Structure formats: C-alpha cells, structure tokens
Amino acid sequence: MAAEHHAPANATEYIQHHLTFNQTASGFHLDTFWIGLFLGFVFVGVFAFVARRATSGVPGKLQNFVELIVEMVDSQIKDAFHAKSKVIGPLSLTIFCWVFLMNAMDFLPVDLLPWLANHLFGINYLRAVPTADVNQTFAMSIAVMLLIIGFSIKAKGLGGYIKELFTAPFHASGPVGTILLAPANFLLQMVELIAKPISLALRLFGNMYAGELIFMLIALLPFWIQWVLGAPWAIFHILVVTLQAFVFMMLTIVYLSLAVEDH
Template sequence: MRDMLEGQQVLAAETIQPGHHPTVEFLGLTFNTDTLISTVLAGAIVVGLGLYMARGASAGKPTKLQIIFEMLAEWVRGQIDDGMGIRAPRGVTELGITAFAFILIANWLAALPTEHVAPPPTADVNLVYPMALLVIIWVNVVAIRRRGVKGYFGHFAHPYAFLAPIEIVTQYFARPLSLALRLWGNIFAGVLMVQVIGLMPAYVLWLPNAAWKLFDMFIGALQALIFSLLTIMYFSEAVGEEEEAGAH
C-alpha cells in the first residue's frame, strides 16, 4: 500500500508541471505552442461567432446569438455611460466587448477535453501581460488625445505634486500587473486543480472533475467580466473627469 501511494506521488510529480509549456524556437525567440494554439482557437471562435451572427442578423426576428451579443453590447455601453458620463471615445466600446468575449471563450477552453493541447491561454502570463499592456497603452493614447500631452501628464500632480511618483507607479506598473495577474492567477489555479483531480481513481473521477469544471467556467466568466469592467474604469478615470470638468 505504501509503495502504491509513493508511486502515485511520483506519477503526480511527473504529470503535473505548473507553468510548463511545450515550446518551439523561431528566429531566436521561444514560443509556447499550446498558448499559441489555444489563443488562435479562441480568437477563431469569437470571429466565427461574430460573422455567423452578422450573417443572420435581423431587426425583426433576431437570433438567439444576436440577442446575446446585443445584451453584451448594451451592458458595455451602460457601464461606459455610467462610468464616464460622456460619449465614449472611439473604440472603447468595441474593446470592452471584444475583451469580454475573447477572455470568456479562452477561459472556457478549460471545459474541453483538450487541455494538454489547447489549455486556456489566459493561464499563461505571456498572453495576459500583453493584453494588460494593450489596455494601458490604449488608455494613455485616448487620454492624451482628449486632454493633450500637458493636460494629461499634468493631472499626475493633482491634488499635490509630491504624489506624482505614486500616481505614475500606479498607472504604469501597478495597474498592468494587477490587471494581468488577477486574470492569470485564477485561470492558472483552475487548470492546476483540474490536473490534480485528474489523478484521482477513475471510479470517482467523473463527479469532482465535472463539478470543478462547472465552477471553473463560472470563475472564467467572472474574470472576463472583471477584466472588462476594469478596462472601462481605467478609460473612465482617464477621460471622464476631465470632460465633465470642461463641460461645467
């Protein structure tokens, strides 16, 4: 019995390798092939659903997919209107919708029996860091276009100039890290837990595995929601207060 338990522990150590990805070298760069595959797969699903919905879209008799998409679009617009109180900058609504849809599909790949080939790409920091960086860069570009260079960077010194370094660290370091790591940590933990459950005996595997995957899908939807809400909040803080002040 003891030998059997030790054998299972050795098997677990060999099977579960947190953060390990199959890689390929190209032009001196290393790429995680599983992340690339699952990212392309999630993107293709989102684009495919969008094209399928657009093809069958109708104002008189909308399809179920069209209704879901319109509900998502209305929710994003409502969050932007409530947060900014102004007309959203071009592309912000589309970014919020796309981010939610892509992250949701990417997270839900964990429910497919292809985890070793196409695991959720959001469980890899090499994807979530660029996503967070894209949001922060876009926020700054929109804010500079709305306020001007002097007006935007000058707000870091308000209400007190000595707080400027803290505001800069928060804007360019803390926010991207928190945005990325919040998403990555939850999805990575879910993937790891499914791998651990997979080591259980076959006759009890189906119940905890199925239950955990349902819970994992709920967490995936929640993280997609949080990422989108934070993205909208960052845009709101960058341009909303200034526009409101100018209006008065």
C-alpha cells in the same frame, strides 16, 4: 523535429508535463499564441456571421444570445464611462468575449488537446488555456496601459497629460509649492499607472492557473471519483470563467474612464 512522447510516470511528472509550454528555443509560447489567435477568429467569425444575418423580425437563438452580450456590455459602459468614444464599445466587447473564450478552454478534458496534438502533429507539450499563461495576461494588460495613456493624451492633450503627471493628486497654490510637490506627484502617478496592468494581469492569471491546476489534480484521481469532484468544480468554474472576463472588461472601462477625467 518533434520530441518523442513519453507518458508521465507519476503524479509529479504528470503535472509538470501539463504545465510545460510548447515553446520555441527563444522561449516564445506557441500554444498560447495559436490558441489565443484561433479563439480571436472564432469570436470575430461568430459575431460577423450574426451581424450579416441579423433580422429586425423574430431573431434566432444565436442572434438573441449575441444581442444579450452586446446589451450587457453597453449597459456597463453607460454606467462607468461618461465620455464619448467610438473605441470603448468594440474594445469592451472584444475583451469580454475573447477573455471568456480563452478562459473557457479550461472546460475541455485536461488530456484531450495534448493527446490530439501529440498524435496528430507530434507535439509533446501543449497548454490549452492561454490566460493561464502570465505572458498572455501581461500582454493584454500592457495594451490596456497604453490605451490609458492614449486616452489621457487625446482627452487632455500632450501638454495637459504631462502637467497632470506633476500636479496631481497633490495640488499647491503657488509655483514654489507646485515644484516641491512635483516629484511626489510624478512618483505616485507612475505607481498608479504601473499598478493597474500588474493587478489586471495577475488577477486573471492567478485565477485561471489555479483552476487549471485543480482540474489536473482531479484528473489524477481514479476514474470513478473524477466525476464526483470534477462536475461540481466545473459548474463552479463557469462562474469563475465568466466573472474573470467581466472583471477584466469592467476594470478596463473604469481605468479608461478615469483617464479621460480631469483631476
């Protein structure tokens, strides 16, 4: 049964209310999951629609827009990824578009989706920006880490990847030196591997969480001044939303490029 809705009494309760997830008893964030899934289907649906209706003649505005995104992603891959892979293109395009759509949920009025969820479905809590949930950003970054390991094994073989873990970045000329340096090399390799998903996740989460919080603070102001502060911040936030999606995509490409290179 949905909890009864109570309007927040003050600014503190208002912010706490908007920062509370709609979650199950076990702590699973339903709003993050369903909104992220819906936006994933939006991305797939739009691109599939454009692909089916693509023409070699004069393209429409939507086809032009999609082609612009594809060309941008393709140029970044050519500059940063120097191996051959059938996965890197679709992966990079999916990351950029999906993260952008999740970030862009921050442009909706702060109270809109929670109000609709409460009045239509009796849901008391709802957070509309999946990337402002550290669970979502860590899930994506852990997937990138698994891809790094997979790309490394595919490029170098399982034996070659394990050998690299114990022989790079420090190299020794003889077997004794190699054995002595193996623990240090392995430790540094693990630190590097673990640092990548942590930096990916926290960078995206921190920027989107801060943006979401600023929109909440603006919503607490009188209506006449909300537009004065909200409009400039929303315009600036367009850059933040796009840049964070681009950075997540580019770092993924760079990490996977490094994974397939021999040290």
